[in-house]
Amino acid sequence: MSAVPSPKNSDPARDWGHYLSNLVIHSLIRLLLLLPYALRVRLMGAMVERVIGPLAGYRRRALRNLAYIWPEMPAPERAEIAKQCLNNVGRSFIENYSAKDFPERMASNQLTGDGLPALEAAMAEGKPIILVSGHYGNYEATRAALVARGLNIGGLYRDMKNPYFNAHYVKTMEAFGGPVFAQGRRGTAGFVRHLKEGGQLVLLFDQHVIGAPEFEFLGHPANTATSAAELALRYDALLIPFYGIRQPDGLGFETVLEAPISHSNPSEMTQALSDSLAARINADPTQWFWVHRRWRPKI
Incomplete structure (x- = not known):
C-alpha cells in the first residue's frame, strides 16, 4: 500500500x-x-x-x-x-x-532454548530456516537478537487499513533486519525468493485467516494458516518456534528458540505450532495479544 x-x-x-x-x-x-x-x-x-x-x-x-x-x-x-x-x-x-535503541539493547541478549544448536547447524550448512511465533511478549526482541548475530531475516506482514500509518509502520519492521513483504502474490513471491537465496524468514501465525482450516488453539477451533509448514516442507527448511518473553522488569526479554518442529505434514506441523504457543499462553497469559479477533466468527 x-x-x-x-x-x-x-x-x-x-x-x-x-x-x-x-x-x-x-x-x-x-x-x-x-x-x-x-x-x-x-x-x-x-x-x-x-x-x-x-x-x-x-x-x-x-x-x-x-x-x-x-x-x-x-x-x-x-x-x-x-x-x-x-x-x-x-x-x-x-x-x-525505537529503531535504534531497541535493537541495540537486544544485540547482546543471550539466545536460549533447544532450537539454538539446530539453528546454528542449519546456518553452517546453508539450509533454509523459517522462524515462527505469535503475538506474544515482543517477537521483535528475538528477531533483533538473531539479526545481531548475522542472520538476514525477512518478514511477511499485513497492510494496515490506514495507508499513511502503513508507510512508516513498514519502515520500522525493515529497521530490525532483512526485507519485509506485504501479504499477497507479489509479497509471497519475494518472501520465497529470499528464503531460496539463503535468507531466513519470520512468520506470525496466530491471527484469524478467512477460509483457512481449523486447528485446536487453547481448547477451541481457530482458523489458522498452514503456510509456515507448507513452506518448510517445500524447501526442506528448519521450522523453529521462537518467543521474546518479557521479563518482570518490563524492559528485558528472554529470547527463546524452541526445538524444531519435525517434518510430517502441514496439518500435524501447524497443530504443533499452535500447541507451542498455547503452552506459552497458559504459562503466562498476560503476554499474548488478546486484542485480536482470533476465534471469529464464533465470538
Missing part, C-alpha cells in the same frame, strides 16, 4: 480520517521518542492500558476472548490479564518504533 490513498478508490471522508488519525499517532510517537528509553516504554504501556486500549475497544475484545477461553476464571482475574495485556501491547508498539 502506498503512503497516499489511491485516487481510484478514494473516499474523501475516510481519507481525511486516516490522515488525521495518523497525524495524531505519529505525533505521539515522535514525542515519546524524545524521552529516555525506559520512560517512553513505561509511558506508552500505561497509555494503552488506561486510555487508548479502552477507547479503541481493545480491552472489551480482550475480555470477550478471555471469557470465551476461560469462562470458569473469576472475572477480576480476567480483568487483570486484559490490563497487563494492553500494557504489553503499548510497550511492544513503542519498542518497535
Whole structure:
C-alpha cells in the first residue's frame, strides 16, 4: 500500500480520517521518542492500558476472548490479564518504533532454548530456516537478537487499513533486519525468493485467516494458516518456534528458540505450532495479544 490513498478508490471522508488519525499517532510517537528509553516504554504501556486500549475497544475484545477461553476464571482475574495485556501491547508498539535503541539493547541478549544448536547447524550448512511465533511478549526482541548475530531475516506482514500509518509502520519492521513483504502474490513471491537465496524468514501465525482450516488453539477451533509448514516442507527448511518473553522488569526479554518442529505434514506441523504457543499462553497469559479477533466468527 502506498503512503497516499489511491485516487481510484478514494473516499474523501475516510481519507481525511486516516490522515488525521495518523497525524495524531505519529505525533505521539515522535514525542515519546524524545524521552529516555525506559520512560517512553513505561509511558506508552500505561497509555494503552488506561486510555487508548479502552477507547479503541481493545480491552472489551480482550475480555470477550478471555471469557470465551476461560469462562470458569473469576472475572477480576480476567480483568487483570486484559490490563497487563494492553500494557504489553503499548510497550511492544513503542519498542518497535525505537529503531535504534531497541535493537541495540537486544544485540547482546543471550539466545536460549533447544532450537539454538539446530539453528546454528542449519546456518553452517546453508539450509533454509523459517522462524515462527505469535503475538506474544515482543517477537521483535528475538528477531533483533538473531539479526545481531548475522542472520538476514525477512518478514511477511499485513497492510494496515490506514495507508499513511502503513508507510512508516513498514519502515520500522525493515529497521530490525532483512526485507519485509506485504501479504499477497507479489509479497509471497519475494518472501520465497529470499528464503531460496539463503535468507531466513519470520512468520506470525496466530491471527484469524478467512477460509483457512481449523486447528485446536487453547481448547477451541481457530482458523489458522498452514503456510509456515507448507513452506518448510517445500524447501526442506528448519521450522523453529521462537518467543521474546518479557521479563518482570518490563524492559528485558528472554529470547527463546524452541526445538524444531519435525517434518510430517502441514496439518500435524501447524497443530504443533499452535500447541507451542498455547503452552506459552497458559504459562503466562498476560503476554499474548488478546486484542485480536482470533476465534471469529464464533465470538
